[in-house]
Amino acid sequence: MGLPADQLSPGERVVLETREHWKHLLGAMLICAAAVVGLLVVVAISPDSGFLAWLDQAGWIAFVVVVAIFGLWPAVAWWNRTYTLTTERLATRSGVLRRSGRDIPLSRINDVAFDQGLLDRLVGCGTLRVSAASEEGTVVLKDIPHVHAVSLRMNELVRALGHPGQD
Incomplete structure (x- = not known):
């Protein structure tokens, strides 16, 4: 899913x-549901013949584009x-068309924090904020599943390195 084995250094292993x-x-799903409803309405009201007979095909084209x-x-x-x-x-x-990536060595991580809104708490995700000793500063990772467990695991790994910034 994430990193292929050939992008791992010797002795490095994937933890998560x-x-x-x-x-x-959710937004994309709601838009697609609205497109289905719109298509059903257009197909239901479009005449089989006459001046507006093209409305059926236009509805399908609009549906596919949306x-x-x-x-x-x-997705x-x-x-x-x-x-x-x-x-x-x-x-x-x-x-998708142009890949980008960022690698933050665990030894450069100063702080790991998370926050969750009400919807985040209901579905079990949250925003993870990773502060690193670099020019880029804090990396914000939104909608991370099981954010508590990810934060805990990351803190454990940083602490295992003996990083002075962690308790």
């Missing part, structure tokens, strides 16, 4: 791989956005 919670796709742009594309982008915690680093990867 995840992607954003499915909650991140689902592709607002449903399929966000593919979500699938390709991964977070991998190894024994040596936190690796983020994202992008």
Whole structure:
């Protein structure tokens, strides 16, 4: 899912791989549901013949475009956005057509914090904030499933390295 074995250094092992919670796709799902309703309405009211006979085909074309742009594309982008915690680093990867990534060595992590809104608590996810000793500063990872467990595991790994910034 996240890092292929050939991108791991000797002795490094994957501790946790995840992607954003499915909650991140709720907006896309609602838009697709509205597109289905819209299509059903257009198909139901479009005449079989006459001046507006083209309305049926236009409804199908609009449906396909809306689902592709607002449903399929966000789902593919979500699938390709991964977070991998190894024994040596936190690796983020994202992008469909153009990939980008960031690796933060665990030895550079100063602080790991999380926060959760009401909906986050209901579905079991949250925002993870990882502060690193670098120019980029804090990395914000939104909608992380089981954010408590991820935060705890990351703190354990940083502490195991003997990092002075952790208790």
